[in-house]
Amino acid sequence: MALVHLVIVLALLEFFAFGAAVGKARGTYHLAAPATTGHEMFERYYRVQMNTLELLVMLVPAMWLFARYLSPAAAAGLGALYLLGRLVYFVAYVKDPKTRSLGFALSIGPILLLMLGALFGAARAAWHHP
Numbered sequence: 001m002a003l004v005h006l007v008i009v010l011a012l013l014e015f016f017a018f019g020a021a022v023g024k025a026r027g028t029y030h031l032a033a034p035a036t037t038g039h040e041m042f043e044r045y046y047r048v049q050m051n052t053l054e055l056l057v058m059l060v061p062a063m064w065l066f067a068r069y070l071s072p073a074a075a076a077g078l079g080a081l082y083l084l085g086r087l088v089y090f091v092a093y094v095k096d097p098k099t100r101s102l103g104f105a106l107s108i109g110p111i112l113l114l115m116l117g118a119l120f121g122a123a124r125a126a127w128h129h130p
Contacts, residue, residue: 004067007079008060014086015056018049021090044094052086055107062114069121078110085110 022045029039036046067075085106092099
């Protein structure tokens, strides 16, 4: 489970870094808090951060459950793929939001696999040990 925990902490650190990028963009594009609109480039950074937050809500419990019922190593591997996907998404979305598809697929794909695996594993455990 240590690999799963490591990947989760890396995902949280990645989210923290995206938040720092939003803060920097707020200053660069002169957008005072609490505004979240007003300059397209700032809005790109902000949307990456918010989309990442939306996905973290699914990633973390799905990784734990997948690791518990199926395989910690596979859960960590899928989580690592998610981390790469988020980085690709960040770079692409900030450059041109129309190019975000690969990063999004590399982010959401692992989460879907983790959730389906967690569902399968939990259902199997419930069936065998009611």
